[in-house]
Amino acid sequence: MNAENSAVTAQALSQRIALTTRKLTLAYDGASVISDLDLAIPAGKITVLVGSNGCGKSTLLRGLARLLKPRHGTVYLDSASIFKLSTKEVAKRLGILPQGPVAPEGLTVRELVAQGRYPHQNWLQQWSKEDEWMVEQALSITDMIELADRSLDTLSGGQRQRAWIAMSLSQNTDILLLDEPTTFLDLAHQIEVLDLLYDLNQTQGRTIVMVLHDLNQACRYADCLVAIAQGQVVAQGEPAQIMTEALVREVFGLESRIIQDPVAGTPLCIPVGRRR
């Protein structure tokens, strides 16, 4: 597909909704974390979930990826409930990268990335040219070709995270969910990973939904920001529209000033602490 086509596709996608939740209630061992949540995730956009620790944003992401069975309600992928579709069918359309995944010792980058092809294979069709192609493409996009035959435990944190993202890419899904893809990375590697995800969204029109800890990075990279507090959506929309000092107070219980990010022009949250 050429650039013009993908731009058209991206535009068409932007009017659509990728994932919808209806009265979604998620619970761990009885205590409900998310209750009666209605949320629509726009297709072809980057949506970022933010909120304080324990607000339920990671739980919500797990619910969206069908890793957690809801107590009530459901998640719709297009118009079908993801719990009604076969899990392999869902895996062809929706990829999830959990927080801090751990690979078995000695696993090479290429072996890991090849695992992304799992949902596209079956007993008859074990390993096709297309599988090979997707793995190479994923390695290439994440700039991991040079490191492809290295074992994961010999890589730096940033390289390792790129390898996991490459695995999600070879899965070749329209929707990609990521739980704190920048945890444990230093600042340069955080930006590297976020830029990579931004490029994927821009050039291929993939829908990206991620949980981020850093509010300013969230504002910079999100098309759609979802602020969550106590298992409820407090605000959803473009960062420039919804990021206010009042929202930060409500979501994080923190006094702050919002100024303009001198680089990106997006909202920048400056916390107010005791030591002014």
Place this chain on the structure above:
Amino acid sequence: MVKPSSLIREKARSPQKVIGRSQALLVVGLALCLLVLFICLITSITFGAAEIHPNTVFAALTAFDGSTEHLIIRTVRMPRSLIALMVGAALAVAGTILQGLTRNPLASPDILGINSGAAFAMVLVLFLLGGVSAPVYVGFAFLGAGLTAIAVYLLGSLGRSGMTPLKLVLAGSALTYLLFSLTTSILILDQETLDEIRFWLAGSVAGRDVSLFLQVLPCMVVGLLMAFAMGKPLTTLALGEDVATGLGLKTGWVKVTAIVVVVLLAGSAVAIAGPISFIGLIVPHVARFLIGTDYRWLLPYSACLGGILLLLADIGARLILKPQEIPVGIMTSLLGAPFFIYLARSRVKR
């Protein structure tokens, strides 16, 4: 679906050759392992109290003439060696599956108490019912192995942090001690049973009942074939439950099937040769060291290497105190204990 962009096409190199080469290497390696296994099998048949020339061994297998030497080979040494091979393979594959399933380098059917569970159930049935038919006997081995596996899993998953490698091993050790005490109590109460099974309880492949072996052989073969068929899902599951679910794997099914296979393999191994330790712990590590993390290859390699190791251990058990023989389970413990300590010190995180 997102289509590959033309830009990337140029950057990608053709990797088929690389993968093709390593696959060829794996096939050759496996063929080599099978060859070594065969040599060990012949050596095991050749060694023994009566000196028998390898040529005679071949003759006994191909052109049986009814002589004493041929009889010894056919009725004593052949069964013994084949039992060692199959039991080694079964325990090694069970260990490989358990280590992948629990993501725990110390997991194996003996460390997790599954072997002890099978052994206890068999001693119990022998004590309560006396002589029972082979299928009942084997059935109790499976029952004991299965119940222990479930108990260890539940005990190991207690508490806030869920299942951790350490908790699982501790639960396994605790159950092993409990079952061992119970087994010993029964044997103290019933001296006759003790004499019958003393050798078996230490883990032995010598002088086993051939008809019993023929009873468990199909279970072992089915267990091994099922294990080999699970290579792909187990490789994916080893990435962690969340990642595997995200990739469309039905993790619940894979786990249940894998446990059934482990119970089948460990239960039948214990039924015929007693609770032989450490084969299921050592072999998976050797196999992973040799070929990496792909269970499609790890499982057949483990089977081969397990057979080789137990055959060698059994040859050693005959030679070390010649002309006396020690149970092969003692040999494997001598080999395995230092290895276990090495693993516990270097490989276990947290």
